[in-house]
Amino acid sequence: MSDPTVNTEAERACLGALLIDPSLTATVTDLRPPDFHDGRHGTILAAILDTSADADGKVDTIAVMETLRTKARLETVGGANYLHELMEACPLPGAVGRYARAVREAAQRRELLLAARRLVQAAEHPDGETAREVVADILVHVEHLIDQADEQGPPQDIMEFGAFVDRQRHVQREWVVPGFLAPMDRVVIVAGEGSGKTWLARQIAVCLGQGLHPLNPRVSIPAKRTLMVDLENPPDLIAQHGRTVVDLARQTGGWDSENVWLWSRPDGIDLRKASDVALLDRVMRHVRPELMCLGPLYKASMDGSDRGEQVAAEVAAALDKLRVKHRCALWLEHHAPMEQQGGRMMRPVGSGLWSRWPEFGRTLVPDPEDSTGTVFLLGRFRRDRDVRIWPDALIRGGRWPWTAQYDGPYPVELRELEEP
Numbered sequence: 001m002s003d004p005t006v007n008t009e010a011e012r013a014c015l016g017a018l019l020i021d022p023s024l025t026a027t028v029t030d031l032r033p034p035d036f037h038d039g040r041h042g043t044i045l046a047a048i049l050d051t052s053a054d055a056d057g058k059v060d061t062i063a064v065m066e067t068l069r070t071k072a073r074l075e076t077v078g079g080a081n082y083l084h085e086l087m088e089a090c091p092l093p094g095a096v097g098r099y100a101r102a103v104r105e106a107a108q109r110r111e112l113l114l115a116a117r118r119l120v121q122a123a124e125h126p127d128g129e130t131a132r133e134v135v136a137d138i139l140v141h142v143e144h145l146i147d148q149a150d151e152q153g154p155p156q157d158i159m160e161f162g163a164f165v166d167r168q169r170h171v172q173r174e175w176v177v178p179g180f181l182a183p184m185d186r187v188v189i190v191a192g193e194g195s196g197k198t199w200l201a202r203q204i205a206v207c208l209g210q211g212l213h214p215l216n217p218r219v220s221i222p223a224k225r226t227l228m229v230d231l232e233n234p235p236d237l238i239a240q241h242g243r244t245v246v247d248l249a250r251q252t253g254g255w256d257s258e259n260v261w262l263w264s265r266p267d268g269i270d271l272r273k274a275s276d277v278a279l280l281d282r283v284m285r286h287v288r289p290e291l292m293c294l295g296p297l298y299k300a301s302m303d304g305s306d307r308g309e310q311v312a313a314e315v316a317a318a319l320d321k322l323r324v325k326h327r328c329a330l331w332l333e334h335h336a337p338m339e340q341q342g343g344r345m346m347r348p349v350g351s352g353l354w355s356r357w358p359e360f361g362r363t364l365v366p367d368p369e370d371s372t373g374t375v376f377l378l379g380r381f382r383r384d385r386d387v388r389i390w391p392d393a394l395i396r397g398g399r400w401p402w403t404a405q406y407d408g409p410y411p412v413e414l415r416e417l418e419e420p
Contacts, residue, residue, distance in 0.1 A: 004106065004109050005037070005106055005109045005110040005113055006037045006106055006110075007037075007102050007103060007105070007106040008037065008038060009089075010099045010102035010103050010106070011036050011037065011038055011041045011099075011103050012041070012085075012086050012089040012090070013089055013090045013091065013095075013096075013099045014028070014031070014090075014096055014099035014100050014102075014103055015041055015044055015045060015048075015086045015090075016086040016087045016088070016089050016090030016093070017090045017092075017093040017094075017095070017096035017099060018045075018048050018096065019048070019061050019064065019083060019086060019087050020087050020090060020093045021093045021096075022048075022052065022060060024093065024096045025048060025049070025052050027096060027097055027100075028096060028097065028100040030100070030104065031045065031100045031103065031104065032045075033045045033046040033049075034107070035103050035104055035106075035107035036103060036107075037106065037107070037110070040076070040077040040078060040082070043068070043073055043076065043077050044064070044068070044077055044083070044086070047064050047067040047068045047071070047073070048064055050067055051063045051064050051066075051067045061083055061084075061087070064083065065080055065083060091288070115138050118138065119135075119138050176208070176224055176290050176291050176329045177208060177213065177214060177221060177224075178221055179388060179389040180213075180214075180215075180388055180389055180390070181291065181329050181331075181388075182329065182386075183290065183327050183328070183329055184323050184324065184327060184328065184329060185329040185330070185359050185360065186319075186323065186329075186330045186332070186357065186358040186359050186360070187329070187330065187331045187332065187358060187359070187360045187361075187362065188297070188332045188334050188348060188354060188357070188358040188360070188361050188362070189201075189331070189332070189333055189334065189362050189363075189364060190334050190335070190336050190346055190347060190348050190361070190362070190363050190364070190381055191333075191335075191336065191346075191363065191364035191365070191376075192335075192336055192365075193335065195364050195365075195366075195376065196364075196376075196396055196401065196402070197295070197333045197364055198230075198232075198233070198241075198295065198333060199241065199245075199401040199402065200364070200394070200401070200402050201228065201293040201295060201331055201333060202228060202241070202242055202245050202293075202401075203215075203245050203400060203401050203402055204226075204291070204293060204331060205226040205227070205228045205260055205291065205293050205331075206226075206242075206245045206246060206249050206260055207245070207249060208221075208223070208224050208226050208291060209223060209224065209225065209226045209249075209256065209259035209260035210223060210249040210252070210255065210256065210259065210260070211223035212249065212252060215391060215394070215402065215403075215404035216404055217248070217249075217252055217400055218252075223256065223259055224259070224289075224290040224291060225258070225259050225260075225261075225287060225288055225289050225290050225291075226259065226260050226261065226289055226290070226291045226292070226293065227261045227262075227263065227283070227284065227287045227289035227291070227292045227293070228260075228261070228262045228263070228292075228293045228294075229263045229265065229280070229283075229292060229293065229294040229295075230262065230263070230264050230265070230266070230295075231265050231266070231268045231269060231294065231295060231296060231299035231300065232266060232268075232295070232296055232299055233264075233266060234264075234266050235264050235266075238262065238264060242262075244401065245400070245401065248399065248400060261287045261289070263280075263283050268299035268300065268301075268302065269299070269300060270300070270301050270302040271300045271301060271314070271315045271318040271319065272301050272302075272311065272314040272315060272318070277318045277321070277322070280318075280322060281322060281325070284322060284325075284326045284328065285326075288326070289326065289328050290327075290328060290329065291328065291329045291330075291331060292323075292328050292329070292330055292331070293331040293332075293333075294330065294331070294332050294333070295332055295333025295334070296333045296334060296335060297315075297332050297333060297334040297335075297348075297354070298334070298335060298349070298350065300315050300319075301314070301315050308350075308351065309351050309352075309353060311351070312350060312351035312353040312354060313351075313353060316353060316354075316357050319332075332358075334348045334349065334354060335348075335349045336348070336349060336363075337349045346363040346365055346379065346381060347363075347381045348361070348381065355381055355382055356382070358382070359384070359385040359386065360384055360385070360388070360390075361380060361381040361382035362378055362379065362380060362381070362390075363377075363378070363379040363380065363381050364376050364377075364378060364379075364394065365377050365379060367393065374395055374396045374397045375393055375394075375395055375396075375405070376393060376394050376395075376396065377392070377393050378390060378391055378392060378393055378394055391404035391405055391406050392405060392406060392407040393405040393407075
């Protein structure tokens, strides 16, 4: 288990952000050099603050290096190369506030741990102090930590609702798939066994990675990085079936090996365990996906099922943490309950949480009016939380494993993206 009193990744990302965009220094005024566990990082922050004060806030990497060199500390912190490493270690400079909070949180935990150790040592080895004196000393220390937290004011992500709405008017909406999927969307697809939902997930991941609309591959869109997490199928079967969509993508849009990734875990993972969550986090940090397709969902825990509300809640919490951390949309496969009394309910099997949790809950069922067995209706097991362009049905067996069918004219938003 990771040490909550040390967050080297946040320290590196925070300093990298300040070196990339020196104007961000004004947003982390509550951060102090002693907050950094790595002494080198504290020295670098002190140099950034000193340089900012001397240059009336105008700081760049060269100026920081000169400050460190003047004080004979440049080589001590790792030289110019280490400053450049810090900048490369920062995935999102605009998130410097979040990185700084993580650094402060770890620092406060270290201070609390020191206070706790002091209390234990004093209790076991009084050395002339009474228990009352020890407790009073510790209380003063803890109250100091509380005062520091109060001085920081409210979190940076809190604001008046009207101001928030007004600010969002001027923010251009981001898309993973234009009009279809946005960052951090949660989609759960429910279908019966053998219906082809895994084929659908692979097509979506491969097409999106190659700049093709995943349900309309003749439409060009901006390419995104994708990750497939297969928790069920053996590698040879994945390769056999995946060859179809990979070959089609190569013929249609070229192939960028850096955009589409697979993590095969046929024995499943247990997202209730910190170790497995950390493992998936490592995979996501390596790939940096904008869409992760994962399934089947019941194999994301080792409970044997996800019927327990607590089990489902823990798995959902882990997925939420990862999607927010990596700003990644989720496309999750799930099963429907087994047929009972001549019918099968098209909803997520197990806990009702999975029916409440996603932004988009979709079902894939054969069209009863289709005699060919190739048309599947795309229904809902819950209301959508936003308006998006979803097909009404999907057809199996065309050039691609799945082809979208819309009830009406081809959506304008997609038509405008077609290649000439």
